[in-house]
Amino acid sequence: MSHTQPVTAASPARTRMRAHVRTAAPWVAQVILAVQLAPAGILKVTSDPAMVEMFATIGAGQWLRYTVGVLEIVAAIGLLLPRLCGPAALGVAALMAGATITNVFLLAAPPWLPIGLLMVSALIAWARRTEIKALSRYTGRAALAGSNA
Template identity: 55%
Template sequence: MTEQKLATRQAPAEPTGRPGKAWNIVLWVLQIAVAAEFLLAGIAKVTSNPQMVDMFAEIGAGQWFRVVTGLLELAGAVGLLIPVLSGLAGLGLAALSIGATITNVFVLHTNTTITVVLAVVAAVIAWGRRGRTAELANRFKR
């Protein structure tokens, strides 16, 4: 066989590092679901929901920490829905969820299931959108 025939039999590579169509759909579904979760959580924090006020009082870092956390959650939720920012937002929300998990274990002594699941899913999004994060980083290198 000639080299040309061999080349046509191989699966085409993804030269841009972008995910395939099915994986892209899965990532968008995850991004929308996680964005909705963090949007609701962020709104509860920045609007001084009594449960959030009480929880952050128990944490002991001050109510400013509640507001900052809520703003970070809102920014991450919006970032997940902006294609160029989605990988970076996933990375930030994964880090935020890890911090929440640590706080739940050592300070609040509460169940960590939700924060662990959010951390894992946000990390999957960050990994799946790593090509977009690299593109974003390259824009700043120029």
């Protein structure tokens, strides 16, 4: 005699709730990540003394501070735009990979914040993989059209 439960379909209300969570969760993470990135980027491009000192310690030059700051601000904006949120999350993941390496090898600082932001951005990119694929198809067609002109 089998003790298996009968298979029942999920209730429509439960299915709707799951869909709302799947839609809302990435947006909440994107907003939190944008709120982390924008002020950090602004501090870098406005030459906050702590940022100037940190990038002097890195030794790559202050141009890197401006570059990272602009990328953080642009990524924060991109995370809030539906068509760009996936690619922006990929960009943040790359930035945070670099920040993690920099913290460990050049600054001797704990890497936990960039690792955490890297993980959040990677999860967002995974959740937004459809947007990333759509944009890559679009840009691929545009590049092909440009090369044929």
